[in-house]
Amino acid sequence: MPAISSERSNWYLLQCKPHQDERAHINLLQQNYVVFHPQLLSARVIRGKQQHVRESLFPGYLFIHLGGNDNWTPIRSTRGVSRFVEFNHGPATVTEHVIEHLRARCFESTYSPDDPPLTPGDHLQVIRGPLSTLEGVFIASHGSERVMILLQFLNREQAICMPLSDLERQQTTVHTTL
Known part of the structure; x- marks a missing residue:
């Protein structure tokens, strides 16, 4: 060398x-x-x-x-x-x-073993790939490494199967009124 x-x-x-x-x-x-x-x-x-x-x-x-x-x-x-x-x-x-x-x-915190398991209706954020920045709703697991999510895409709701590692659980905010 x-x-x-x-x-x-x-x-x-x-x-x-x-x-x-x-x-x-x-x-x-x-x-x-x-x-x-x-x-x-x-x-x-x-x-x-x-x-x-x-x-x-x-x-x-x-x-x-x-x-x-x-x-x-x-x-x-x-x-x-x-x-x-x-x-x-x-x-x-x-x-x-x-x-x-x-x-x-x-x-990035993509998925932590300490997180509770995903349940239908959980809000997820796509953090990798061509759909990054889109938000979706968890529908079901599709094997051990992929999930089915519902995305608002191309002016309609689309069910898409994607790797779990490309998703991040969205932080839910609680609004309180005084």
Whole structure:
């Protein structure tokens, strides 16, 4: 890999060994590197029971923040790390804007295991995808990871099945009169 002479720090993309994202993340943190491992909370059926697990947004990849003066040598021999992803004979850089966008998406409260289960009539907000910002009403679960919601769309009500991870429970406000 060519030497990086930039005094400016950048985010770079690392490829991990198969199924060793978490191992690489922990080992890099122990070496005091700044690492970002984007993960989302999702509901999965494991051994017949619904459980909430964190899953890697980009399986097999991590982001690492390095400057030109940082020691890059130990990274290649870190357990779990395979290599730097390269484009045009150099490590691929990722802009700060992209990292901030990913952080915002990963840390949004999309679905928490502490939330009560959805019941028909609950108001939901679409937070991802082409229908983002639309509001809907929960109708029913459609498997463990998808739900059927009723949206006001194209001048009529539409029943749409979508991933639970793309929805957020709307905060209900209670109006009191004095």
